[in-house]
Amino acid sequence: MPLFTLAGAELHYGDLPLLDRAALAMEAGERIGLIGRNGTGKSSLLGILAGTVALDDGELKKTDGLRIVRVEQEPAVPEDSGVEKHKLEKYLQLFGLTSNVFISGGERKKAALAHAK
Numbered sequence: 001m002p003l004f005t006l007a008g009a010e011l012h013y014g015d016l017p018l019l020d021r022a023a024l025a026m027e028a029g030e031r032i033g034l035i036g037r038n039g040t041g042k043s044s045l046l047g048i049l050a051g052t053v054a055l056d057d058g059e060l061k062k063t064d065g066l067r068i069v070r071v072e073q074e075p076a077v078p079e080d081s082g083v084e085k086h087k088l089e090k091y092l093q094l095f096g097l098t099s100n101v102f103i104s105g106g107e108r109k110k111a112a113l114a115h116a117k
Helices: 042-051 085-094 103-112
Strands: 004-013 016-026 058-060
Touching: 004 042, 016 042, 016 058
Parallel strands: none
Antiparallel strands: 004 016, 004 058
16 A cells, blocks of 8 residues: 555646646655756655645545655754753864854754654
């Protein structure tokens, strides 16, 4: 039984059709990669699956209890990200760093995934 199915999906931005009667199903254990040029609807499709973008037409069915969370491409890590601040300060001092240390995009993405709700 699929985790979700998308059938007859249509999504337009003005005259531009991003999804034109699209169909997709995903089974447990499957992995999907989305590849395409900017503006072709990849993020919109993920928004539809997460429930943050509405279809113009078509249907999305999800297995009962399935929760889909979307993390933005450039996630903003919350100020209070749940990291025990005193431990973080301790390690920064140990390595001779300040709390203004640069955090890579990959680390920001990991933090955003950890805080996805």
